[in-house]
Amino acid sequence: MVNITEKIKEYGHSPPHRLEAENKATNYHLGLLKGKLARLRAQLLEPTTAAGAGGGAGFDVSKSGDARIALVGFPSVGKSTFLSKVTKTKSEVAAYSFTTLTAIPGVLEYGGAEIQVLDLPGIIEGAAEGKGRGRQVISAAKTSDMVLMVLDATKRAEQRALLEQELEAVGIRLNQEPPNITLKVKKAGGMKITFQNPPKNLDDKMLYNILRDYRILNCDILVRDENATVDQFIDVIMRDHRTYIKCLYVYNKIDGISLEHLNILAHEPNTAVMSCEMDLGVSEVVDRCWEELKLMRIYTKRKGIEPDFREALIVRQNSTIEDVCDCVHRTLKESFKYALVWGASARHVPQRVGLGHVVSDEDVVSIVGTKSGLAAK
Numbered sequence: 108m109v110n111i112t113e114k115i116k117e118y119g120h121s122p123p124h125r126l127e128a129e130n131k132a133t134n135y136h137l138g139l140l141k142g143k144l145a146r147l148r149a150q151l152l153e154p155t156t157a158a159g160a161g162g163g164a165g166f167d168v169s170k171s172g173d174a175r176i177a178l179v180g181f182p183s184v185g186k187s188t189f190l191s192k193v194t195k196t197k198s199e200v201a202a203y204s205f206t207t208l209t210a211i212p213g214v215l216e217y218g219g220a221e222i223q224v225l226d227l228p229g230i231i232e233g234a235a236e237g238k239g240r241g242r243q244v245i246s247a248a249k250t251s252d253m254v255l256m257v258l259d260a261t262k263r264a265e266q267r268a269l270l271e272q273e274l275e276a277v278g279i280r281l282n283q284e285p286p287n288i289t290l291k292v293k294k295a296g297g298m299k300i301t302f303q304n305p306p307k308n309l310d311d312k313m314l315y316n317i318l319r320d321y322r323i324l325n326c327d328i329l330v331r332d333e334n335a336t337v338d339q340f341i342d343v344i345m346r347d348h349r350t351y352i353k354c355l356y357v358y359n360k361i362d363g364i365s366l367e368h369l370n371i372l373a374h375e376p377n378t379a380v381m382s383c384e385m386d387l388g389v390s391e392v393v394d395r396c397w398e399e400l401k402l403m404r405i406y407t408k409r410k411g412i413e414p415d416f417r418e419a420l421i422v423r424q425n426s427t428i429e430d431v432c433d434c435v436h437r438t439l440k441e442s443f444k445y446a447l448v449w450g451a452s453a454r455h456v457p458q459r460v461g462l463g464h465v466v467s468d469e470d471v472v473s474i475v476g477t478k479s480g481l482a483a484k
């Protein structure tokens with residue numbers, strides 16, 4: 108499997124001396140091939156057809172808190188050491204591989220939020236195809252809001268790309284936005300392909316043939332992004348099997364490397380460095396997690412009373428007053444009249460807003476309802 112993938116990647120980078128027409132033909136065939144490959148791979152990963160590889164089910168840990176972070180990495184990179192450091196949970200640490208055999212949840216308290224951190228067994232090459240507990244680990248990663256990819260600073264550089272490949276292979280897209288392409292499948296009417304701007308990497312014929320291969324014959328497609336690639340197009344077709352997750356890469360064990368090497372690692376994109384053993388950089392990693400999760404603290408206030416800044420409601424980025432209401436109580440918005448907002452999202456203070464108003468971190472919100480005396484708790 109990996110070999111085919113590598114071959115395909117090779118084909119993708121045509122040598123510069125190729126004629127443009129020849130290049131175009133290669134890319135065209137490559138597009139079709141990629142489409143087929145993605146389809147076959149998804150079939151292979153179906154739990155029902157997987158050959159006894161532990162199915163696709165994750166570990167049985169229920170989600171709790173305001174967000175979930177999954178610790179993913181090769182064995183013995185220090186995942187359990189990290190969990191034991193940043194939460195009150197003690198997960199077994201040892202020098203041998205596969206010390207951790209199941210998912211161990213811990214709670215990280217930060218900025219008034221409770222973040223569930225999931226320590227997971229180490230994965231190995233071939234995890235995507237079911238080696239070790241790979242499938243279960245990857246399923247757990249898919250359910251999280253963020254992956255903390257723990258890497259060993261003393262080990263070879265390929266580890267990062269190898270892990271990425273394992274996650275890519277099962278449809279996880281790290282630090283990517285869903286493609287700006289709309290696909291609407293219909294019952295009849297044929298295929299209508301619209302490019303909002305002249306595409307640089309796609310053409311009608313290519314999309315038509317890929318869709319035909321998926322037996323999608325009636326659909327509307329709108330490609331908004333001129334730079335959209337065939338891989339992104341396939342991701343849109345396979346959207347039920349794709350998960351877009353944030354990832355922070357963390358190199359642990361920096362106590363064992365030179366300053367030159369440390370400098371190189373620290374400058375990789377979306378990367379932090381630490382030594383759990385020497386307690387170096389650990390709190391910075393936690394800060395970075397908080398930033399990446401983009402959670403917001405909202406303080407509620409009753410009429411005539413100062414807000415309690417020790418008790419925050421935790422909501423996700425781009426949350427509205429409606430989300431804040433839901434966070435207080437499920438039925439609060441039924442009696443909602445308006446809200447008063449103090450803080451960064453308010454144009455003037457306090458601003459009177461409706462349910463659709465988007466809040467900012469550390470806003471103070473007072474909810475006014477139809478029933479007399481109703482205000483946010």
Ligand SMILES: Nc1nc2c(ncn2[C@@H]2O[C@H](COP(=O)(O)OP(=O)(O)OP(=O)(O)O)[C@@H](O)[C@H]2O)c(=O)[nH]1
Pocket residue numbers: 180181182183184185186187188189199200201202203204205206207208227228229230359360361362363381382383384385
């Ligand atoms: N030198 C050094 N060793 C560390 C550091 N952090 C962890 N270790 C050691 O690395 C070994 C593996 O740590 P674990 O926390 O068990 O690693 P893991 O990733 O949970 O391993 P598995 O559960 O087996 O996948 C232990 O011997 C730790 O003491 C560090 O910052 N520096």
Ligand SMILES: [K+]
Pocket residue numbers: 182183184200201202203204205206207
């Ligand atoms: K270990």
Ligand SMILES: [Mg+2]
Pocket residue numbers: 186187188198199200206207226227228229
């Ligand atoms: Mg462990």
